[in-house]
Amino acid sequence: MVKNKDLNIKVEYITRVEGHGDIVVNVKDGKIEKCEMHVVESPRLFEGMLRDRSVFEAQHITSRICGICSCGHTLASIEAAEDALGFAPSAQTLKLRKLLLDYEFLDSHLLHIYLLAAPDILGVPSFVPLIKTHNSVVRRALRMKKAANDVCDILVGRHVHPISAIAGGFTKLPSPGDLDAQIKILESMGEDMAETLKLAATLKFPDFHRETEYVALVSEDAEYPLLSGDIGSTDGKRFKKKDYKKATNEFVDPRSSAKFTKLSRESYFVGALARFNLNYAKLHPQAKKAAESLGFKPVCHNPYLNTVAQLIEVVHCYYHALDILRDLRKNGVDYSQAVVVGVNEKGTIPVRAGNGVGAVEVPRGILFHNYETDAKGLIKQANCIIPTNQNINNIEHDFMKLLPEIIAAKSREEITLALEMLVRAYDPCISCSAHYLNVKFVG
């Protein structure tokens, strides 16, 4: 056991997160000199590449920022493009987009809960050893993940880089048979869903609390806001989507070259726990029931429990999706709304110069896309602010509180694991953030 007067930790390439990130800790004579999370993904320069592409291609391109979040990027991109064009989507289109978002949440949260986070809680390095020790759990995880993926395939062609969801609407609308197939797949997930909740009740998470500001979409209506609404915070802030820069307040910290965000205090949190804390009352009754059975209540200040908030959202999105599907089955789909857009060669959608913002809750938190277009519909400026970028500042503030609490009693390995688990609890998506996040250099 190291009694941690001096401590140097460098975790290169944090595993079981999307993308490449490092943790760097330096403690000298018991004093924390450095406790940071670095992003080391190679930059892909998406905003730069978007320039002079048609705004009708923006969805296709920005979906490729991240495979895991491709439906989320798709929806934020479409909203920004339509806002720039001044195009208002139909009620049916919005309903189908909300369904797509439900599927994105199911797929992404299940991946994180079972394959990325659970191994820590069960004390193994990955899900691979669990194939032997917890075979039925691994099979259930893969089965649920596949089901979430399959419904998405039916709705938009595929989950990784959806095909039919574009600016203007959907290029293909689900047939009654497609709706039935989705309902059937979701219904067949019911038992696995119940087992997942039972498993969750047995898991123990680290006890750590730090009060911070939680930021997510908020709205006046009764629906748990994932697609529509304003930007709100637990410190009482509220902004229209157009004014997203007032919420993110990007700044450069002198101790590194990274761009951080903050709102009312030193840092803020986005993601499942932020949504849970802000919008608990609007969760589906079944999701609230699940939260109650786990004794999980808002406002919760333990970031490790973001994983539990994700689980509650899995329940919410599952039932919300079923509600939408049954409604579409009952009231029918208007197939005349299917669109053919391409790069708008036919002039299907009137084009104007504009500046549009998309702000959508995606699994890891609120995601912003902002495009400025010219009169021909070509993108002149593009900006994306990713949930993980917004959370890195908050993660580092958690580090600064957590480290002194555990440094005396725990070994170097235990401390490393506690920090890694904390990062993983945020479910960071570094592929996403690397599109512009600045890398910090040590020493």
Next chain:
Amino acid sequence: MNNAPITATKPKVAFFDFACCEGCQLQVANLGEPLLDILGAIDVVEFREVMSEKWDKDYDVAIIEGSITDHHAEERIKKIRARSKVLIAYGACAATGGVNGMKNSFQLDEIRQYVYGKDFKFFDSAKTRPIHQVVKVDYFVNGCPIYPPELVEVLKCALRGLPYTVPDNPVCSECKLNENVCMYDKGVACLGPWTKAGCNSWCVNNGNICYGCRGEVKNPAKNAANDVIGKYNLSSDLIQNKFEMYNKCKEGDTNGKK
């Protein structure tokens, strides 16, 4: 003659990612329970996105996702190649450069500065290259994302030492069999006539156009293509511009190919 005894040890397979969205490895995870059958036949020794385990010996098969976009990546892929018996480039970013290639349409310092501002020099970035422009590649799985049945097919070939050739007929040949209405007849330009098949005309089946993600066929039917462009009164610039979304890196194949 008796069959040769099957070697007792399973092939050591590792997954690596470079600049990409990691969507292709997600396609692997999305195979669901059949994934366990594949995992039963191979020994996955490294897969950072889902595993913390590391391996320090040679790889029988290295499966590479993503493009080479900086100097660190170039060194890393060379080291992986040196330790790998067989190397598979999977997904458009690795196999053909994919959307990362659009970066090559800009002056490198200009686009870096646009995204990172005055600190751009801190962020190493080089011209985008698909894997085969840096090291030898034994198998290609084209597409953005990969079409999972094709990956399974390529894996089977790679593990048995059999060759695999990416289909070189146009997407239209599959699209016709799927009885889709031609996108040109719907009034929009589609890259199907110029793009390698093998995806089962995935995008057109779902009402969208082909974006050319699997790369250009070796011998496009130029006269037929010109007929299409002429018949629908399209500018060749429109087609060229669409093509550059995925195929800008092709330029690197003609000059200085390794």
